[in-house]
Amino acid sequence: MAAVEQIGRAGRAAPRPFWTVGRLRVAALVVIFALWEIAGASGLFYRGVLPSSYLVVWALLGLLTSMDFWFHAGVTGLEVLVAFVLGCSAGALAGLMLGANRYVGAVLEPFLHYLAPTPKIVFLPILLILFGVGMGSKIALGAISSFFPMALGVAAGVRQVNPVLLRVGRTFSLSRFQMVRMIYLPALVPSLATGLRIGLGISIVGCLMSEIKLSRMGLGFSAMEYYRVFDIPSMLAVLIFIFFCAALGNVAIDKFVRLPGPQDRQKRKWSGFTRRFT
Amino acid sequence: MSDAAIVSRRSFWRPPPLLARLGVLAGLLALWEAASYAGLVNAFIAPPPSAIFASFEMLFVQEGLINAFVRTFAEALAAASIGSVIGISAGYALHRYKMAGLAYTDWVAAMASAPLVLLYPLFLVIFGRNSATIVAMGVVGCLPPIILKAKEGLDGVRSVLLNVGRAYGLSRWAMFSMIQFPAALPTIFSGVRIGLLFAIINVVGVEYLIVFGGLGQMISDLGDRFEIPGMYAGILFVVLVSICFFFITEKIEKWLLSSK
Numbered sequence: 001m002a003a004v005e006q007i008g009r010a011g012r013a014a015p016r017p018f019w020t021v022g023r024l025r026v027a028a029l030v031v032i033f034a035l036w037e038i039a040g041a042s043g044l045f046y047r048g049v050l051p052s053s054y055l056v057v058w059a060l061l062g063l064l065t066s067m068d069f070w071f072h073a074g075v076t077g078l079e080v081l082v083a084f085v086l087g088c089s090a091g092a093l094a095g096l097m098l099g100a101n102r103y104v105g106a107v108l109e110p111f112l113h114y115l116a117p118t119p120k121i122v123f124l125p126i127l128l129i130l131f132g133v134g135m136g137s138k139i140a141l142g143a144i145s146s147f148f149p150m151a152l153g154v155a156a157g158v159r160q161v162n163p164v165l166l167r168v169g170r171t172f173s174l175s176r177f178q179m180v181r182m183i184y185l186p187a188l189v190p191s192l193a194t195g196l197r198i199g200l201g202i203s204i205v206g207c208l209m210s211e212i213k214l215s216r217m218g219l220g221f222s223a224m225e226y227y228r229v230f231d232i233p234s235m236l237a238v239l240i241f242i243f244f245c246a247a248l249g250n251v252a253i254d255k256f257v258r259l260p261g262p263q264d265r266q267k268r269k270w271s272g273f274t275r276r277f278t
Numbered sequence: 279m280s281d282a283a284i285v286s287r288r289s290f291w292r293p294p295p296l297l298a299r300l301g302v303l304a305g306l307l308a309l310w311e312a313a314s315y316a317g318l319v320n321a322f323i324a325p326p327p328s329a330i331f332a333s334f335e336m337l338f339v340q341e342g343l344i345n346a347f348v349r350t351f352a353e354a355l356a357a358a359s360i361g362s363v364i365g366i367s368a369g370y371a372l373h374r375y376k377m378a379g380l381a382y383t384d385w386v387a388a389m390a391s392a393p394l395v396l397l398y399p400l401f402l403v404i405f406g407r408n409s410a411t412i413v414a415m416g417v418v419g420c421l422p423p424i425i426l427k428a429k430e431g432l433d434g435v436r437s438v439l440l441n442v443g444r445a446y447g448l449s450r451w452a453m454f455s456m457i458q459f460p461a462a463l464p465t466i467f468s469g470v471r472i473g474l475l476f477a478i479i480n481v482v483g484v485e486y487l488i489v490f491g492g493l494g495q496m497i498s499d500l501g502d503r504f505e506i507p508g509m510y511a512g513i514l515f516v517v518l519v520s521i522c523f524f525f526i527t528e529k530i531e532k533w534l535l536s537s538k
Contacts, residue, residue, distance in 0.1 A: 017377060020377070021380050021381040022381075024377060024378060024381035025381050025382075025385075028381070028382065045404060046403075049403045050404070103292060103295070107295045107298040107299050107302065108299070108302065110299060114524060114525070115517070115521075117479070118516065118517045118520040118521065119478065119479040119483055119516065121479075121482065121483040121486055121487075122493075122494070122497055122513045122516045122517070123513060125497060125498070125500075125501035125509050126509075126510070126513065128501070129506070130323060197391060198391065201392065201393055202393075205393040205395055205396065208393065208396055209395065209396075209483060209487065212487055213487055223396075223399060224399070227403070230403075232403060235399055236400065239396060239397065239400070243392055243393070246392055246393055247388065247392070250388075250391060
């Protein structure tokens, strides 16, 4: 038995298995789809709670052709974009400062380290008082959320920069700016990419959760409006649209932030996910 | 910058980091307090720290802080326990069936970076506005790290250990419970730990959003009543609680890693 397994694992003499990666994925999609339809039709849940998928697709088409929807999508998009840019650039700067000076890092980094895994949504009441119920409070929460993973990731990245490179830079008596541009930044690309990826995800969560809590516009507001009038297909369509945009954003970050060196793609994909807590 | 400059800068006396950290914290609080009394900061928007600390008593006596904490804690713990059972099983399956691992690990990783908490309206319509929704959202939040870390840990078990098990002809269950699980425990625990933190984040977040049970609801209520110092105190309490969790579980993780 063990011998057979080992041969299979080595990939020698084993026949090509029927369940290839592609087939398994298609099968999983079919099963999920079928389960959804069966559960919806079974009557176990309240009527209309799990609407048939064609209703959801229909609702999605309806949304995509309505001006109102694109207004809400534009509001949320703008909020997320501003929050993401503000939070990530502030985070990257803070990370550079903490990483570059060992003492400052030792004194101040624990604050970030321990604040990072706290639920940021609890700060929303303060932000509502400070910035009002408009876009300001949403942007602030999104920015705060994306600040921490970026700052911690970059600080850790700076400390891992190869000291030989730093000495080379000093030998050439580079200015501080040149050091950042020519040595730190190229070495920091992986940390930056990870920070951007996590930052995007949680700035979306931050903006949308605060929209859901209290707002008059945006996709979070629009999803809750559909929930209130029990238009579940439209609510799901909004959620699907949000997930689609989030996935698109991740793909874009992957495409534009090229990682140097032959790194293990699989590993890099989610290594940063846990980094925000280490 | 010359080396001499660096050396001369280093030669200044600096307090040890811990002391400096406390100093920074005390300084910021003092500054806030002073700014508040000087009228530079609107006391309604940002009440002075003394008022915030003073309102803790009100939280304990009137708002049932302990009950709210126990409730949130129980929900997060329930979510993390359910998530651990499902997640470790799923991680084992992805480890055991290589093809499934290749097919689905990417999906789990994508789930990890997706804004899953936004699914809560769906759970709200399925379970209704009660604890089940909150626990379910906690489970959804903690699953991806637990699955990924469990698979990583099981994949990393040294083949020498597995060969010993095979030599003794262990059954699959014995192999898992006596060899694979103990060997992968530190990695699995770090997944469970991140999962627990994510569960707390989701539980408090959903409590706050649907204004139901626990600390999230308490903060939302205090904010709605414009009980501003109390609201700040509640927020501070949540932050302190999650810091405690983080700290304690970090220590346990280090201990597990050192005893590996």
